[in-house]
Amino acid sequence: MILVAALLLVIGTIAVPRMVGVNKGRFMTTTEGVASAVAAFAFQEATDERVVAIAHLESNGRVDVLVLGEDGEWNPMTMAPSIILPEDIVFTRVTADGALLDPRDWFVSSLPGGKRPDLRLRLESEGGEGADIVLTSHGLGPQIIRDGDPTAPTIREAADLDEMGADRESW
Helix, strand or coil: CCCHHHHHHHHHHHHHHHHHHHHHHHHHHHHHHHHHHHHHHHHHHHHHCEEEEEECCCCEEEEEEEEEEECCCEECCCCCCEEEECCCEEEEEEECCCCEEEEEEEEEECCCCCCCCCEEEEEEEEEEEEEEEEEEECCCEEEEEEEECCCCCCCCCCCHHHHHHHHCCCC
16 A cells, blocks of 8 residues: 555656646647737738738637638638637737727737737636737737746837927937
8 A cells, every 4th residue: 555655656746747847838839829820910910901800719719810801701811820729728818909808709900001909918727827918009029928927028118209209309
């Protein structure tokens, strides 16, 4: 009996940290995948003449980048594959230009040549990991801010140089 208990203890000390590492790695991979989809949305919005959108539906568990076709139908962007969220990773907060959206089902679109919405997505896992993906309306691409990261990037907010009086400065 003591031998069996010792064997289970040894197996547990080896297996549990590995399983935690697998879950953390899966969360990081999922977060980076969603950030890639957000980057594809930003790139498509900046370079195409079509209306572009990014969306998530809880029913299919995917994040899709879509373009509006000439037929009026939303079609998946060919260069941005769907990101499938694992069941233990969910959006807990989604905002577009400060407006709170339903984190289970959301859809954000942008007109070409218009002002791209400020998009902020919060992902969390059942294991306690969390991260924010931020795409500012003026940013080139998204930034990932992981919980507890001491070297997290600083989000640069837009500044009106005219309002600040910088329009009168010599450049």
